[in-house]
Amino acid sequence: MKVIGLMSGTSVDGIDAALVEITGKTLDLRAELLAGETYPYPEQWRSQILAVCGGAKLSMLELAELDDAIATCFARAAMAIQERYLADFPGGTAATLIGSHGQTVFHRPTTDRLMGYSLQLGRGELIAAISQTTTIDNFRAADIAAGGQGAPLVPKTDAYLLGDPIEHRYVQNIGGIGNVTYLPPTSQPDWEQKVCGWDTGPGNSLLDLAVTQLSEGKLTFDRDGAWAATGKVCEPLVSQWLAQEYFCTPPPKSTGRELFGAEYLKNCLVDAVPYQLTPADLLATLTDLTASSIADSYRQFLPQLSAATDVMGSQRVLLCGGGSRNLYLRQRLQHRLPHTQIATTDEAGVNGDYKEAIAFAVLAYWRHHHIPGNLPAATGAKKPMLLGDVHPLE
Ligand SMILES: Nc1ncnc2c1ncn2[C@@H]1O[C@H](COP(=O)(O)OP(=O)(O)OP(=O)(O)O)[C@@H](O)[C@H]1O
Numbered sequence: 544m545k546v547i548g549l550m551s552g553t554s555v556d557g558i559d560a561a562l563v564e565i566t567g568k569t570l571d572l573r574a575e576l577l578a579g580e581t582y583p584y585p586e587q588w589r590s591q592i593l594a595v596c597g598g599a600k601l602s603m604l605e606l607a608e609l610d611d612a613i614a615t616c617f618a619r620a621a622m623a624i625q626e627r628y629l630a631d632f633p634g635g636t637a638a639t640l641i642g643s644h645g646q647t648v649f650h651r652p653t654t655d656r657l658m659g660y661s662l663q664l665g666r667g668e669l670i671a672a673i674s675q676t677t678t679i680d681n682f683r684a685a686d687i688a689a690g691g692q693g694a695p696l697v698p699k700t701d702a703y704l705l706g707d708p709i710e711h712r713y714v715q716n717i718g719g720i721g722n723v724t725y726l727p728p729t730s731q732p733d734w735e736q737k738v739c740g741w742d743t744g745p746g747n748s749l750l751d752l753a754v755t756q757l758s759e760g761k762l763t764f765d766r767d768g769a770w771a772a773t774g775k776v777c778e779p780l781v782s783q784w785l786a787q788e789y790f791c792t793p794p795p796k797s798t799g800r801e802l803f804g805a806e807y808l809k810n811c812l813v814d815a816v817p818y819q820l821t822p823a824d825l826l827a828t829l830t831d832l833t834a835s836s837i838a839d840s841y842r843q844f845l846p847q848l849s850a851a852t853d854v855m856g857s858q859r860v861l862l863c864g865g866g867s868r869n870l871y872l873r874q875r876l877q878h879r880l881p882h883t884q885i886a887t888t889d890e891a892g893v894n895g896d897y898k899e900a901i902a903f904a905v906l907a908y909w910r911h912h913h914i915p916g917n918l919p920a921a922t923g924a925k926k927p928m929l930l931g932d933v934h935p936l937e
């Protein structure tokens with residue numbers, strides 16, 4: 544079955560569209576990427592989305608207009624990837640389903656007191672009407688209704704697309720926020736029960752904000768980590784930051800720019816004052832915070848594993864997301880995980896630029912086939928749930 548997956552992440556850089564041929568169910572699942580492309584948001588909408596994510600107030604009319612503008616961008620992305628595929632493969636057939644994550648503008652994780660609240664804009668009914676294709680959206684709500692965080696949702700798709708019979712794998716996305724899926728060797732009889740995942744904390748969100756500020760708006764990110772690589776990590780500051788609540792909280796846990804955003808960076812800058820860091824030192828230290836928070840979370844929350852595999856050396860991190868291109872970040876991660884091989888998901892057969900878009904194509908496919916999409920060990924939901932609202936054509 545051909546399915547289009549659509550995703551825009553916390554960096555709000557554009558809509559990732561993946562046209563995927565999917566077969567099988569879970570253990571026999573196959574997802575072949577036929578076409579993938581990122582379609583940037585028109586600048587007007589990108590700045591409005593970033594403002595809303597940063598807490599800007601909207602009237603209900605403005606909210607409805609933004610929702611529809613995003614849905615229109617998503618529908619256009621779906622139609623464009625469809626056209627590109629049909630132009631490249633004239634005998635090909637069109638996708639029959641769209642799985643759209645939408646654009647997260649607010650995420651409040653579930654707590655002991657409050658049910659989680661996660662809002663993705665870009666309504667599926669409009670995507671379906673414009674693209675004339677059945678669309679599934681709102682994937683996080685059913686998990687939240689079952690007491691889960693609503694995130695991360697990729698772990699179950701990672702399990703069936705990236706498992707290995709011998710290796711322990713950590714599939715680590717480094718987007719605006721970082722998230723990991725741990726996969727035990729699939730030759731272990733009970734491997735599916737041991738899969739877990741969580742949001743590790745900041746990916747590039749703090750770095751991007753700091754680069755924008757330090758360059759007075761001339762740069763928006765540290766390409767290849769070149770600027771940070773000229774600085775020196777302030778280790779005491781990293782240790783101080785790692786003691787913060789989010790990093791010590793055991794999974795299930797999820798987060799967003801609501802925590803690791805402008806306000807958080809402001810506090811980091813205050814903490815850094817006594818150390819008199821240069822801009823490059825500050826970027827090196829923030830880059831190391833991302834690397835250390837990732838490595839530290841593996842050690843804290845999978846302790847028996849790291850003891851066993853440090854000896855056997857059969858563990859591998861598979862990176863994906865924009866941060867995997869940051870060479871300095873990779874270097875810092877290797878420094879923090881000396882006995883672990885670091886590669887990319889591409890090297891394991893899944894395109895890292897489109898892995899999340901592929902995941903939402905798979906989640907829509909599972910919804911269509913009545914297969915639950917969440918992994919309770921990752922989200923904290925009480926049970927596996929069918930994810931997504933279906934918007935069929937009349
Ligand atoms: N060559 C590069 N060098 C350094 N960093 C890069 C490079 N290319 C991309 N990035 C970083 O990756 C970010 C975008 O990553 P990505 O598209 O994976 O995020 P996202 O999907 O929006 O986020 P999330 O996974 O949290 O939802 C950019 O903001 C930038 O910081």
Ligand SMILES: CC(=O)N[C@H]1[C@@H]2OC[C@@H](O2)[C@@H](O)[C@@H]1O[C@H](C)C(=O)O
Pocket residue numbers: 552553647650661693694695696697698716718719720721722742797798799899
């Ligand atoms: C609420 C939300 O949009 N969360 C995103 C974000 O980006 C990374 C991390 O934070 C993860 O929790 C999630 O995305 C992926 C696709 C997920 O649900 O697995």
